[in-house]
Amino acid sequence: MKKIFAIGNVVLLEMYRRKDFYVLFIVTALITAVMGSVTFFNNAQIVRYLKAISLFLIWASSLFIAIGATARQIPAERESRTIFPLMAKPVSRAQMLVGKFLGCWLACGLALVIFYVFFGCIVAAREHQWPLANYFQAWSLHWAMLGIVVAMTLFGSLVLTAVSSNLTITFIATVAILLVGRYLHKVALSMTEPSAAIFTGLYYVIPHLELFDVRDLIVQDWPPVPWGIWLIAIAYAAVYTGLLLLLSWLVFRKKVLR
């Protein structure tokens, strides 16, 4: 466990030194501030459009940070040949994989905390309220979803040769699941075989990332999700993350490192 945390800590430090987060945070803050300065029909209480824009930027930034940072982890170690001294520590491949995952995931969690605190402050300035339960659920579900994305990207970095192809494919897959994952079964019902079976199969196999997107509930002031349901969603994310990490390990275990 110590070794895993040590690797995770190195990843965390590396992410801390990178400029990605700072740039994305400044861009998010700037756009939100500019949009917040606009007043419609002299009514300063209008806030939901601002919440929607800000949350969209937070989601986009978090995906860039998670996929961008994770995709480079193992290829960078291989390119710079630092993977060999790391393996000679001795650190098992499973420990390295989990360490990398943990580092990236924790970094995403920290970035999300800053983003959500900023979001809460902006909204409180206009709405004068702190729906903390809703924010906690949004943050935790978002973070759990990023766990799946990070694990998926790690898996991609072992299967795909180039970082760029991993970045592109994982990003497209993530966005596609977020946009249409929910409707695959419905679409399959209006199809003929074998497309219907393929779509239905895909629907049951893919990790339903859209489950974790509660932006609409936050923007439109819906009450929080029941805590039991929230817990099941977190467990669902944990299962998929575990499965993807297991798959990654199975690939990484047999991989010849040159």
Next chain:
Amino acid sequence: MKTTRPFVLLLLLLGVLCSGLAAKIDCWFVRWPGNHEASFDPLDVMLGGGQKLFATFFYREADVYYHSGYYPTIFDNRGAFETAHMAEDTGAIASHNRGEEGGFMGPPLDFIDRFNRHFIPNRHSHLDEGGPTDDLSKSGEVREILPWLKISSELDPEDIQTYIVTAYWLRTRMGQVAEGERVLREGLRYNPNNPQLLYELGRVYYENYHNLPRARNIWEAAVRSWYAGMAGKPDSEKFSFDNKFLLEQLQTHLALLEEDAGNFSAAITHLEQAKTVSPSPAELQKQIEELKEKLAAQTNAPAATTR
């Protein structure tokens, strides 16, 4: 040592050639019919005709906010959302909706679908009725639709519904009557004499300012504009559902106004005209009968007092 003079001269020559070419192309570009820069509107320059598509998107987005996010996607049954509910509720726009508005999702298809519905808005509600909390004290939150409507009207100034919806909610729930009137006048600037906009403007004068003569003038102008717009058009278009709805609204509101002013015979005339385009003429006939009784009482009353 190599001299730099030829290079400088060549650079100058290229500079002169570029400027000349740019000036020549600019002259042609200014005269070119497809030049959107003529309007000096950056949106027009960037999006061109695509602005209308974006305008429709933002108009729909306003209705999504009106439903607090509970809204059908392209994968759902949209029959009950053909006409935006925020527009339908103004009473100025005919509804084309059919089917159950609360059940577009249908029963859950599987356990993932059932579970998924906990994480999205899953109940039909309108913001002016308190939204998801059903708390009527929060009905003012209908203001949240306004930014999208504003953007939509900026993108497509010829879309009448956007002005009507914006003005209606501004004057009824925000208490910003003057702002609502300004929106309608802006709409009329882009769409002169539009009967729908005139009808809504008449409502501002009738319902908010209680200025009956001004409201009458505006509504009568709207009726004239309606007939002028329909001149030469085939009956199928003239008496389309939307057009008949507007004429009926205008005539019934004029009748209401005349009744308020004590002009019962004029009110009856307007109701008779409304009856010709109404889907429920029997209802109007009942109102006509009532007005006739009031008219009879009015004509008899002075006679009784003189006696």
